[in-house]
Amino acid sequence: MSRMSPGEGRAYLVDRLRAVADGDRAALRQIYERTAAKLFGVCLRILDSREEAEDVLQDVYLTVWNRADSFDPARASPITWLATIARNRAIDRRRQIGPRAFDRPVDEAVDIADASPDALALLHRSEDTRRLAECLGALDDRTRGAIVTAFYGGRTYEELAETAGVPLGTMKSLIRRGLMRLKECLSS
Known part of the structure; x- marks a missing residue:
């Protein structure tokens, strides 16, 4: 996969989200391929459990499939919209499981290795x-x-x-x- 400039990457994801809104399954797969690692990192930081993060990630893409028509590129970048869905789903799961299910406080999840930039770094760029x-x-x-x-x-x-x-x-x-x-x- 060739490297795109931030503007090209954004335009690509906007186009793919529009295609998903029209029911294009291949477009969802393309979005997944481009964003799954980043969104998994968001989920993992919040949940501190690979298994839970994987389950939530599946929910994230199901939500994208069902709500792609609500994405508005004038209001948010595609990665911001996707990261917000991932964050909200992970927090919902964390609340559902309860605080005792986590061995460590969420603050310690920062130490989990993830070479890619976090959501805040992406936003600043x-x-x-x-x-x-x-x-x-x-x-x-x-x-x-x-x-x-x-x-x-x-x-x-x-x-x-x-x-x-x-x-x-x-x-x-x-x-x-x-x-x-x-x-x-x-x-x-």
């Missing part, structure tokens, strides 16, 4: 997220840290609240207000 990085930089450290840890680190609101020593409602409000400021900044 893509042209459409330069503005997101700018807007994240405008947030106070506490809010920015909570949002980044929740959305790119796979931490639940409950875990963030416990780590910060604040009530769950306070953490949810902090993140909600931060997301509203981000939305405002991104739309200006």
Whole structure:
């Protein structure tokens, strides 16, 4: 498979997602071939279990098959959309299993070897997220840290609240207000 520039890779995935929305199974296979390693890494970091991450990855591509028509390239890059699905599915599975099923805290999952860039690194590289990085930089450290840890680190609101020593409602409000400021900044 030849190397594509970030812009070409994005255009390719946008095209393939449109084809999946039209029921093209080969396009789903092509998306899988290009993104499975990255999305598996997202799932593995959150779940810390290869078996669970593999199961969730299957759910991710089933969701892509069923929801490709909801992808809007004007709102997010394809890899961001896919990584968000993977992150959300992995967090849902982690909640379903319960915290006792994990031998180590999710913070230690950072040590799992993965030579490819993580979701946050991919976001910083893509042209459409330069503005997101700018807007994240405008947030106070506490809010920015909570949002980044929740959305790119796979931490639940409950875990963030416990780590910060604040009530769950306070953490949810902090993140909600931060997301509203981000939305405002991104739309200006």
